[in-house]
Amino acid sequence: MTFELEERRVDVGELQLGMFVCRLDRPWEDTSFPLQGVELKSDEEIAQLRDLCEYVFIDAHRLVPDDRYTRTLRNGNSAETRFDRVVDYGAGVALEEEVGRAEEAFRNATSIVEDIVQDISAGRGLSVATVDRAVRPVVESVLRSADAFFWIESQRSRNVYLYKHSISCSALAAAFGRHMGFAEDTIISLAAGGLLLDVGKSRVNQDLLERPGPVTEDEMAELRRHVDFGVSLLEESDIGDRDVLDMVQSHHERYDGTGYPNGLLGNGIPLLARMAAIIDSYDAMISQVPYRKALSKAGALSRIYAGRDAAYQGELVEQFQACLGVYPTGSLVELSSGEVAVVMAQNQVRRLRPKVAVITNRDKQPIDDMWTMDLMQQVEDDEDAVSVVRSLKVGDHGLDPAEFFL
DSSP states (O other): OOOOOOEEEEEGGGOOTTOEEEEESSOGGGSSSOTTOEEOOSHHHHHHHHHHOSEEEEEGGGOOOHHHHOOOOTTTTOOOOTTTSOOOOOSOOOHHHHHHHHHHHHHHHHHHHHHHHHHHHTTOOOOHHHHHHHHHHHHHHHHHOHHHHHHHHHTSOOSOHHHHHHHHHHHHHHHHHHHHTOOHHHHHHHHHHHHHTTGGGGGSOHHHHTOOSOOOHHHHHHHHTHHHHHHHHHHHTTOOOHHHHHHHHHTTOOTTSOOSSSOOOGGGSOHHHHHHHHHHHHHHHTSOBTTBOOOOHHHHHHHHHHTBTTTBOHHHHHHHHHHHOSSOTTOEEEETTSOEEEEEEOOSSSTTOOEEEEEEOTTSOEEEEEEEEEGGGSOTTOTTOOOEEEEEOTTGGGOOHHHHHO
8 A cells, every 4th residue: 555745844843763754944955965865763853853953754655663662771780681571562452441440540549649648747658559540550551452551541630749649640650561572560659659659758748848939958958868868668567579679769860960969970860760760850841830931741751851861761751752752641732624633642643743632623612522533444545634733731712621621
């Protein structure tokens, strides 16, 4: 089967390895690239385009399949061999089949996280059994369908940051581990570490956490103590998983050595902690907090990408982008037909053609009867075929997906 060229405009911040750039926002002659276009094979090529252009056009038919993205990273210089084996979890089940179980897993995790915070506040410790009860259903759901869990998560209220952040990081960690092909027991550890990354904040002054304005150096030092508090809580509990401890202790370390608390550098940071740094930063960026507006999911991925090989390991950044897709599930997007939609599910072959739920009319006004559209089913040569034009952030056009589905 052959296809005609299908151009899609893409902001340079959303470029990924494997895309084929067929047109620029400037003449090819003004660049060092060949006139016939370029298949992005390296970070350097993406960086060049980001320096030269604001947007480019890619050929949606020449996106490479997923196995191109999974140039296995594994564990760098580590002597550990458990990361050498790659598990293929397959395509998973359809979102519609998993969504009920995802909803149950989300509610279960939310209830348990609330209990954990209350227990710590009351002087009671962490329990490995309690954490396992929270994360295991999340992992099982994500292994079946990451789309379903992130679809449910995007619909939830955002009024308690610590709870939402804990559950989101747990699910992101599970999805990232699945993408990397880790064994299920390692993914359980990843999800538990994601859940507990900021558990130490329950011992930090809550007024300081919620302050909308700037903080002093002393106050910043106090905020950073949440890492030590978290490690202490783990050491006082029956949670002896080294991976979980590494993630809690080192998720604020940075690949270039500029992080805290120990200024670890490169592969001196445990692999799962390097992954946790990306997960924690990404979810913080897309979350609304008193002192900062939320970014769109695509905007946060762009910000993470800008920090590759500095704050974050470049290869892991690539894998994280491939894991979430160009338009991550739960993203607000504008369609070429004018409506605003929420991404429901990824298409692993055609990454720019997700399944979406349309929530407004063409004038960006909310509609009462939302409807779904699978952009993969659009007729290829139809001039009226609908596509994603751009990603939006929560609040654009006064829209928040959670308000439509609660």
